[in-house]
């Protein structure tokens with residue numbers, strides 16, 4: 001049963017998604033980057049040119065749909081994504097969502113929650129709902145996924161508020177939730193929380209599980225009925241594990257029958273907002289959004305993963321996440 005996905009150029013059938021990178025970024029900045037914009041201004045035209053160039057390469061590697069998981073408070077820019085999709089002919093899906101309390105723009109909602117007359121859960125729910133059903137800012141560009149991010153050591157009450165609103169809007173609209181966890185921790189807790197708040201497990205992706213090599217932990221997350229993301233290929237920096245460790249986990253999980261619940265991506269950012277990080281990227285030559293399709297899929301195949309299982313992880317699972325199956 002085909003469903004639909006909101007791309008930045010409008011609604012398309014899930015049949016048309018094709019090979020998909022489920023967790024990437026076009027532009028991303030840690031909240032507060034704009035405070036440094038005198039030194040490191042956002043050069044829209046140059047950034048757009050670079051994005052189009054990279055997305056064309058990604059398209060050549062076989063990808064048709066690029067899910068941008070950037071939360072509202074990390075530099076999400078729906079108009080920029082629309083222009084990038086038009087020029088690159090890549091399907092781009094835009095998020096609505098909020099980053100975690102420590103690294104996002106939580107000050108605003110913390111201020112509002114201290115006011116006696118506000119219900120912040122309701123305000124965040126209203127924001128997500130409006131962006132999914134009507135459009136972002138003054139555009140008709142609708143968010144296609146809801147992003148939920150938790151802390152490194154705990155899920156704070158603020159993060160629970162965001163997750164509760166996300167679960168509610170996902171349940172109401174059928175738009176999936178894509179999450180960020182850290183270091184192979186709290187994924188079971190997050191899955192249980194979202195499900196207890198009404199989210200359909202088949203529309204929840206627990207991201208960044210490659211922060212641990214403990215396959216029993218991965219299986220415990222999967223036992224909740226959610227999808228998991230090995231979605232930082234090439235980003236070999238702590239707490240992430242090297243690609244070879246992620247591949248070993250995937251092989252074991254496929255052996256246990258979970259090919260239908262695994263998603264692959266890079267969590268790459270084409271334009272870092274604020275000052276650049278060239279020195280970091282120079283040490284991570286494989287962290288580039290063509291890596292999975294050019295290098296990781298052939299490696300999996302050489303290790304015995306079938307073409308059907310590869311198609312499941314790159315086409316079938318992304319599609320079913322949007323369809324809720």
Ligand SMILES: [Zn+2]
Nearest residue numbers: 023024069267
């Ligand atoms: Zn990300």
